[in-house]
Amino acid sequence: MSDTLPELYEARVRDGSLQPDPAQRAALPEFERIRAELDAPRKGGLFRKAPPPPKGLYLWGGVGRGKSMLMDLFVESLDVPARRVHFHSFMQEVQQGVHRERQKGTEDPIKPVAKRVSDSVKLFAFDEMQITDIADAMIVGRLFEKLFDAGCVVVTTSNRVPDDLYKDGLNRQLFLPFIDILKERMVVQELAAERDFRQGRMAGTETYFTPNDAEARQAIEDIWQQISGGDDAPKELTVQGRTVELPRYANGAARARFYDLCGKALGAADYLKIAEEVDILVLENVPSLGRGNFNEAKRFVTLIDALYEAGTQLIVSAAASPDYLYVEGPGAFEFERTASRLIEMQSDEWGQAVPKKKTEP
Known part of the structure; x- marks a missing residue:
């Protein structure tokens, strides 16, 4: 059996590569919940549906608190296909894919893009989720909905609580359903460490x-x-x-x-x-x-x-x-x-x- 996240964290503390922090330790059980559920067999029987994927995690808090470090430790521990990517990079990739599909005349350009990015990955780990671009704001809701429907689990870090994403953005009312999706499909947890480790x-x-x-x-x-x-x-x-x-x-x-x-x-x-x-x-x-x-x-x-x-x-x-x-x-x-x-x-x-x-x- 693989080491649990708390065991990996404490091992890093013992070898001096991490400094212990109570708030970081408090976030570990949610990561471990996801890791353990992803490792468990998920096949359904002849008359039984496979269980739904675990809820993801939206970890938010101030800068320099260790959010990205915890997410990287989590991804390192996984035995399932996972992709760790900065949110900016991912949305740039998606925008390019949507543009190509529109050039081909695809009726729903988001659908094939979402399928391509989710086909070989069970878990997405997005670092620093923030929405400042209206083009991202207009497609991210439907994109994530399709990722979740495909059985993908999402873990993300942010320095903002979900309700403050795209705050004061143009046409923000069209973005609000995405916030509801996040809160429905992910556990929202604050990392309130007192120390900025940078x-x-x-x-x-x-x-x-x-x-x-x-x-x-x-x-x-x-x-x-x-x-x-x-x-x-x-x-x-x-x-x-x-x-x-x-x-x-x-x-x-x-x-x-x-x-x-x-x-x-x-x-x-x-x-x-x-x-x-x-x-x-x-x-x-x-x-x-x-x-x-x-x-x-x-x-x-x-x-x-x-x-x-x-x-x-x-x-x-x-x-x-x-x-x-x-x-x-x-x-x-x-x-x-x-x-x-x-x-x-x-x-x-x-x-x-x-x-x-x-x-x-």
């Missing part, structure tokens, strides 16, 4: 320079010279038939200004491609963010999510420290997670503990 990892080599002054510019230039050897050139990436240009590229590293990447109409697909192709990104002149540059700030959040998920090294010059980069405006709540990730990405452990990985297709 805060204590800032040390060693400086990779975040503030404010944007002559000293920061020189520090960035010195780093770039070490990386590039003084020899770089623009690099063009092709994303869905479009060209995205990185102004300077050398030895697997790219250098760009904030407005090169966030001041243009780029989206998740572009940032995922950059994160896939680049091992180090040097990003200069990140301004203070808020109501006045809200669209640029949203793109910056998406960019950091893509870099974080891919394990990309990030070197930044910015107008303020992460915690004070976005202090007012409608996106301030969502930016708490981005600030936490920016802090974690400065740590010595980031390069070793988060190996570069490819994004989902």
Whole structure:
């Protein structure tokens, strides 16, 4: 018999790879419930239907509390086919599939897309569920309904309670049935850990320079010279038939200004491609963010999510420290997670503990 989730967790605590936390321990029984039910035989008899799949889990809470770590530990323990993917990446994949089906004239384009993604997987583990795009909001309800009908189990993390998803979004009333589906088919549990496990990892080599002054510019230039050897050139990436240009590229590293990447109409697909192709990104002149540059700030959040998920090294010059980069405006709540990730990405452990990985297709 496989180890239970509580046993795996305690083993990691004993070997020092995890620090014990009461709130994390309190979340383990729900993960273990799903693991045990998925492991149990599910075939029906001649006159008996197979039992329904277990309810999934929607684990929400503040940034840096260990939600993603617990989900990864859970996926590691499973003996059934599972897919762990960042929610941004998954929805980008779905949008592309729906677009292809519409081009073919498919009457219900969501149906074949849902079938393809669910055919070989019993469990989906989505990291950082958030809905900010109206295109995602309009299809996610029907998509998840079909995944659940296909017998898939869904586990997801989020920094928002379900009722706050797509809050104040355009045509939100059309999105509300999706929230009802989540609460019906998943157990909603808060991870209310008191400690942010990312805060204590800032040390060693400086990779975040503030404010944007002559000293920061020189520090960035010195780093770039070490990386590039003084020899770089623009690099063009092709994303869905479009060209995205990185102004300077050398030895697997790219250098760009904030407005090169966030001041243009780029989206998740572009940032995922950059994160896939680049091992180090040097990003200069990140301004203070808020109501006045809200669209640029949203793109910056998406960019950091893509870099974080891919394990990309990030070197930044910015107008303020992460915690004070976005202090007012409608996106301030969502930016708490981005600030936490920016802090974690400065740590010595980031390069070793988060190996570069490819994004989902």
